[in-house]
Amino acid sequence: MKKLSICLNLALFLLLQAGCLKEESLNMTYYGFAPESTADSWLISKPESENMDSSIIDQVYRDFFNETRYPTIQGLLIVRNGKLVAEGYSKDAGDLYSLHNIKSATKSISSILAGILLDIGELDSLDSRLYDYLSEYFDDDIRKRDITLRHVLTMETGLDFNDQVHTREMLYDRGNSLKYVLEKDLVFDPGTSWYYGDGNPQLISGLIYELTGKTESEFAEEYLFGPLGITNYLWESTHDNLTLGSIGLWLTPRDMAKIGVLMANKGMWNGSQVISKTWVDESTRKQSLYSNYGFYWYPIEDKAFYAEGHGGQLIWVYPEYDLVVIITSNPYAKSWNLSAPYTDIFSGIIASLTDLKL
16 A cells, blocks of 8 residues: 555656646657558658658758757657658657647547537537527526527637636536536627637537537547547546546547548548538638637638647648648647747748649
């Protein structure tokens, strides 16, 4: 028993230390970018075979392994034409097989699942009111009854959910997590402004359970992860056993890439339509009048889009060029910046495309 106690205390210490990691972990020596052949289903190719300049890709990866330039990034994968052409892990080559906390990129997976709810007819439209399905969790503020699925997906519910305070409380609070979200005051009427919060995707999780009798994780297993061959994952739950729809999903980097390829292919995977093309198009274009935001995806000038999680977890999709880029980073990093130097990586990869018509 004493030995067990020591082990538990050590594990707790390591977890606490992980939350306080310095952003200067030592990088490995650059070992190239050729993907490793494994028993998974990925087709592996070379840059030239997919109309990419390998010398430019090589420089992108040399820069990626530069600890001074990219201190927190851990993994970088490039997929073109559905084939894995480049892959590298600067901290630990074993990260290829490790589950990675994708943080708020989880929201983009919740968006996909909301689209599937519509595809299979469990919901009539984006303008369906949550109150019609989850009325028992609403309080007496009748303005909240106007909250629709569209408002939830665009972060326009108006609910005063402060991630810095309320996310942890939602996770551990003794009450119902849906009631906890919906009891927050309205800071504006639904649909009249934009306010980012982890509470909104929890409503998606609750809606899935109410309509299907399955947790969001179970629903994903049947309609998304199963078809894509994603078997090694972890999806955390709130205390009331609802899947945490906002930040709780752990995937391997290659499985993150599967999500990107699915979206790049307009919802198609191995000849099957997993998500409707309409939903992919709608969810990844600008939907909010008040922010550059789709349905839990960030559009880039109607040409590309990305899922983003704290610390620098990115699924970057450029459908026109059949290109997907995955970045994993230290999810506990204190600071990071998508605009610089991350865009240097994307710019270098775009510059490597030899069939790009300017």
